[in-house]
Amino acid sequence: MNYQADVCIVGAGPAGALLSYLLAKKGLSVILLEQNVALGQAFRGEHLNEEGEAVLKSHHLFEAVEALGILRMEKLEYYAGGRAFKTILPDEAIGHLGIHVPQANLLKGILQKAQLFPNFTCLLHTKVTKLIEDATGHYRGVMAIKNGNPIKIDSQLIIGADGRYSTIRKQAHIDVQKQKHGFDLLWAKIPAPADWEPSIKMALINDKQLSLFTQVGGYLQIGWNIEQGSFPQLRKLAFTPFIQQLVEAFPELTKTVQAQITSWQDFVLLDVFSSHCNSWGTKGLVLLGDAVHTMTPTGAFGLNSALKDADCLASLLNKDTLAQFNVQYFQQMREQAIEEVLAKQIEKEQTFASNFINKAS
Incomplete structure (x- = not known):
């Protein structure tokens, strides 16, 4: 045809x-x-910043997307020792710290x-x-x-x-030049606790970034940086000590993590470059x-x-x-x-x- x-x-x-x-x-x-x-x-990535939002609004598309479901992030928090020690709130002119759009x-x-x-x-x-x-x-x-x-x-x-x-x-x-950044990324998605506020939360584990992003529909996306190329060796190790680091960083997720992330198969690996x-x-x-x-x-x-x-x-x-x-x-x-x-x-x-x-x- x-x-x-x-x-x-x-x-x-x-x-x-x-x-x-x-x-x-x-x-x-x-x-x-x-x-x-x-x-x-x-x-694919699912977070709009103010620039992406402006593009959609300039073409009168944002309302159509919003009607299907979006979630504005209300704060960014940095965690250590199981609690937040620094909070960043959005600029009033922008109104969010990113928008989750499935x-x-x-x-x-x-x-x-x-x-x-x-x-x-x-x-x-x-x-x-x-x-x-x-x-x-x-x-x-x-x-x-x-x-x-x-x-x-x-x-x-x-x-x-x-x-x-x-x-x-x-x-x-067409030739492409790739650059590695020293880390790969483990993704996982779990239900958020009932009282979880739309937010981004960050922690530092073994000098690597661990992030939580609230999502539409009552979910959390976990993004966990690991050493580049380390996952094949990492998954040969015991899973419980690894996931315990997440629980210690965010104690309020203990029950959810224990129920939802029980093996290496519950993570998706992203080759970062x-x-x-x-x-x-x-x-x-x-x-x-x-x-x-x-x-x-x-x-x-x-x-x-x-x-x-x-x-x-x-x-x-x-x-x-x-x-x-x-x-x-x-x-x-x-x-x-x-x-x-x-x-x-x-x-x-x-x-x-x-x-x-x-x-x-």
């Missing part, structure tokens, strides 16, 4: 979804491809709006297998498998918004979000940077610019801001332990 569109966007994460909506609203025909059978299945709610809120346009099509369970290139080296579309059947999409511009392991980036032979590409695209093809500049989880910048990429790219695209789009101009507009965010992440990682030097006794 053959499809045709002005723009083919690969990856229905936040960047791909927002860009689809903005381009469809401008009158371009858009086909959005997602390899998963449902939206929001892959694990990935499914964010995507649904945006794509419900996109689906109002007849020039927008979303194809789920569709995996790109090959880029289509013409005799001049210009990319003109993709080959894909949808529900087990081959399809072809012809387009004037291909957008790679398909994440840190981007197929589009690999198919286009950042990356950047010297080229953000080529003739007929553009990369954005994690596909071109992967962030670490530190500071929850990844989602917000991806939304800003999409907002910026959409401002540059219209029917007249598609055929000869200058990807270098887009790169120049966003690259410095991305470099600043990555530098900020490294600074936060290197200075995190300093928050505990003068902790209350």
Whole structure:
């Protein structure tokens, strides 16, 4: 089966979804491809900061997302010895210290709006297998498998918004430079105690960051930094002494942790790295979000940077610019801001332990 569109966007994460909506609203025909059978299945960052919030509000999307469920963080607390010794409250002008937005709610809120346009099509369970290139080296579309059947999409511009392991980036032979940050991350999700306030809580364990993020629906997300590459060896050790460190850091979670986290299998391991590409695209093809500049989880910048990429790219695209789009101009507009965010992440990682030097006794 053959499809045709002005723009083919690969990856229905936040960047791909927002860009689809903005381009469809401008009158371009858009086909959005997602390899998963449902939206929001892959694990991704779920915290908006004020910049990401502003992008959604500028396009009148925030209310639609909010109606599906969000949670504003009311405070940031640093813990030592089982109790909070420092509390940070939000700037009154901002009103929160981050907003938890479940990935499914964010995507649904945006794509419900996109689906109002007849020039927008979303194809789920569709995996790109090959880029289509013409005799001049210009990319003109993709080959894909949808529900087990081959399809072809012809387009004037291909957008790679398909994440840190981007197929589009690999198919286009765009080099990526990866940087390890000295740690990997263990994730877990547990029910929050009934009286738990929407908050972010931090502790220091073995000179590594342990974080709790309140989530929509009465849950807590645990993010536990461990030494880079240490998990295979760590999981050979006894589990109880390891998890006891979490209980000692946050005693109010004792019953929940003992009931919900009983083995290493209750954690999900994230291989932490950042990356950047010297080229953000080529003739007929553009990369954005994690596909071109992967962030670490530190500071929850990844989602917000991806939304800003999409907002910026959409401002540059219209029917007249598609055929000869200058990807270098887009790169120049966003690259410095991305470099600043990555530098900020490294600074936060290197200075995190300093928050505990003068902790209350």
